[in-house]
Amino acid sequence: MDLNFTPAEEAFRAEARAWLEANVPVGLPSGDTAEGFALHVEWEKKLFDARWSVVSWPEEYGGRGASLWEWLIFEEEYYRAGGPQRVTQNGIFLLAPTIFEFGTEEQKARFLPRMAAADDLWCQGWSEPDAGSDLAGIKSRAARDDERGGWVINGQKTWTTRGAFCNWLFGLFRTDPDAARHSGMTYLMVPLETPGVTVRGVERLDGDEGFAEVFFDDVFVPDDLVLGGVNEGWGVAMATTSSERGLTLRSPGRFCAAADRLVDLWKRQAAAGEHPERVESMRDDVAQSWMEAEAYRLATLADVTGLVNGVSQGARSSLTKIFWSELDVNLNETALRLLGPAAELIETSPAAVDGGAWMKGFEFALSGPIYAGTNEIQRNVVAERVLGLPRK
Amino acid sequence: MHFAFTEDQLLFRDTVAEFFANECPPEKVRWSWDDEVGRDASTWAALAEMGVIGLTVPEAFGGMGMNEIDLLPILTEAGRYAYPAPLVETVAVVAPLLAESAPSEIAEKWLPGIADGSVIATVELDGQPFVNDMHIANLLIAQRGDRLFAVPGENVRSTAQVSVDGARRLFSVEWDEADAELIASGEAGVQAANRAFDRGAAATAAMLVGLSEQMIAMTVAYVVDRKQFGVPIGSFQAVKHHLADAELKVSFARPVVWAAAYGLATNSDEVAREVSMAKCFASDAAEVVARKALQTHGAIGYTTEHDLHFWLKRSWALASSWGDALWHRRRVAHILLDN
Structure with missing residues (x-):
């Protein structure tokens, strides 16, 4: 057991820290509005120009060939420096691992560099009006078009994060309606400029237009936009959802930085002396939130040790998803309780503490137990596939 | 960065786990409840033979000279089988304390006996007032303010306390300084006592992990x-x-818990925080697991005829020992x- 990073890894950390401290933008608005999104894309391009946008990818696609450990270090430094949410995350963290695993060489060369450079911006087309947690219930249909060599999509996707601002969508479509539920689906990549695509933004709980509905009316997609095999989309999609549940989307750096900010908030509230009894009564909760973030960091170190030695997390990634999503809610709730009467003030309110970031963070955190498979589904997975309880 | 145990550490752990599976089945735990002494000398002797009792004793005194990273996985197995004897006190707390903080004549007097299994040691600290297994202990390490003493077992007057876990044997103790040897005092005494307490807390956390896993x-x-x-x-x-x-x-x-083991073994600057996190998480986990286990068993779990209550009660006892989650x-x- 050795919990130290190597000198080379520490040098990588120092380089990342120096660049991030000099370049992380201050006070970017939410990336889930049209104006904010454009500013975030500028930041993503700056990251790319300095080769920090996709550190773990091979150099030929715009990365640094960084190890998993270096990736974790980068994430720690990114959030410690106050780096903003990554509006490219659905592409770089969810689609890219799937392209690396299932894509052709042509697809890798075509999509990965433009994704790394934030030239293409990707959204995810999983959920449909009648298929949420029950993803295999999707109905959107892609019919074979032999003449043109491709597929014709009809149907609807929904809850598509940042769908109104992206130019590409990846998702699952039913290509063999007669096949069993988990068969007959194909993973397709769709340019949103294609005729027949209609995108309608949907305002989220926090008031930003971060969601979208995407409608497909006779949308033609050529064969070279199939990822993995035809009718093999379920297996391809599962590779992506395990990334979403596991560590690539939610590295511990983000929660550790938030926990440090919570400790700082407590100290500022204590120093201000306005609500001494409230502040005093919140000590244990602040400590608990900080410890949960630290526990997530330690669990990740153990998981990554396993991964670099060839031990996959498997269904245990569902435990990871439950833990980080619930710790995120707890942490933001703790901050709001600390703020008392100021908790309800949002970013446009002059007296808001920290620019209303804690209510925003709370609203964002509340999505965690819902997306990427609700935590109720994850608990079923834990019970059935980790502990071995009967499905029926 | 490598946050995992070595193959040797896991092999040692598995060997001890197999030993407990054979020598400490639930019937043996039941016997510990019912028997007046409740401790079986031959199991302790066999563990000494395997090197478990002398695991933390320096090699110069006949031990294995190993540390918390080697020890805590083994204590998790002891927890899994609800082994009732004072492994935490003797192996995790007293042996390292004597090796690290005691004058050499005191260390020489007691450590070889710990390693060969002939000396059973227990401990009383400010944060851990009830003494485990005084009825079989040959040595008590006890704190008075900023001073730590070694008290031979025959010089201790003890009053039995009764734990909800009938396999535990707890005592309140009295002793005279004239009958004891000073190990450390002043700043060194406080530091030694704090370190002993952290070792006991982390070791107990490791046991709680095993208890929890077994209840699941x-x-x-x-x-x-x-x-x-x-x-x-x-x-x-x-x-x-x-x-x-x-x-x-x-x-x-x-x-x-593994991070606390690492922190203790490597003298981390943040060991107090690391150990407290471990005991807090392990105590909370065991309490939740115990509730879920009982609720899920239903009425059968609410009887003392079923074995589950041995694990429930050990969990409650250890969750509140060596500092509770709060x-x-x-x-x-x-x-x-x-x-």
Whole structure:
């Protein structure tokens, strides 16, 4: 057991820290509005120009060939420096691992560099009006078009994060309606400029237009936009959802930085002396939130040790998803309780503490137990596939 | 970075686990409840023979000279089998304390006996007032203010206390300084006592992980087998979610406990925080797991005829020993907030 990073890894950390401290933008608005999104894309391009946008990818696609450990270090430094949410995350963290695993060489060369450079911006087309947690219930249909060599999509996707601002969508479509539920689906990549695509933004709980509905009316997609095999989309999609549940989307750096900010908030509230009894009564909760973030960091170190030695997390990634999503809610709730009467003030309110970031963070955190498979589904997975309880 | 145990460490652990599986089945735990002494000298001797009792004793005194990273996985196995003898006190606390802080003549007097199994040691600290297994102990390490003493067992006057866990043997103790040897005093005494307390807390946390894992295993076996409404109760979502919550708690306590082992073994600057996190998470996990295990067993778990109560009661006892979750959470709060 050795919990130290190597000198080379520490040098990588120092380089990342120096660049991030000099370049992380201050006070970017939410990336889930049209104006904010454009500013975030500028930041993503700056990251790319300095080769920090996709550190773990091979150099030929715009990365640094960084190890998993270096990736974790980068994430720690990114959030410690106050780096903003990554509006490219659905592409770089969810689609890219799937392209690396299932894509052709042509697809890798075509999509990965433009994704790394934030030239293409990707959204995810999983959920449909009648298929949420029950993803295999999707109905959107892609019919074979032999003449043109491709597929014709009809149907609807929904809850598509940042769908109104992206130019590409990846998702699952039913290509063999007669096949069993988990068969007959194909993973397709769709340019949103294609005729027949209609995108309608949907305002989220926090008031930003971060969601979208995407409608497909006779949308033609050529064969070279199939990822993995035809009718093999379920297996391809599962590779992506395990990334979403596991560590690539939610590295511990983000929660550790938030926990440090919570400790700082407590100290500022204590120093201000306005609500001494409230502040005093919140000590244990602040400590608990900080410890949960630290526990997530330690669990990740153990998981990554396993991964670099060839031990996959498997269904245990569902435990990871439950833990980080619930710790995120707890942490933001703790901050709001600390703020008392100021908790309800949002970013446009002059007296808001920290620019209303804690209510925003709370609203964002509340999505965690819902997306990427609700935590109720994850608990079923834990019970059935980790502990071995009967499905029926 | 390598946050895992070595193959040798896991092999040693597995060997000890196999030993407990054979020598400490539930009938043996039941015997510990019913028997007046409740301790079996031959099991302790066999563990000494395997090197477990002398694990932390320096090689110069006949031990293995190993540290917490080697020891804590073994204590998790002791917890899994609800082994009742004072491993935490003798192996995790007293042996390292004597090796590290005692004058050489005191260390020489006691450590070889610990290593060969002839000396059973226990401990009384400010934060751990009830003394485990004084009735079989040859040596008591005790704190008075900023001083730590070694008291031979025959010089200790003890009053039995009764734990909810009938396999435990707890005592309040009295002794005279004239009958004791000073180990350390002043700043060194406080430091030695704090270090001893941290070692006991981390070791107990490791045991709680094993207790929790075993309660989950017993409950999984029960809900797969038990049928109601014509199906195994483990197929019901409400039951699944109880068990998933239990597994979640122990899964995120485990790495925190291993980090505390590492912190102790490497003299980390943040060892107080690391140990308190470990005991806090392990105590909380065991309490949640115990509740879920009992609820899921239903009425059969509410009897003393079923074995589950041995694990429930050991969990309750150890969760509140060596600082409960509240105490340790407050220590972390103090470290984080008061500087």
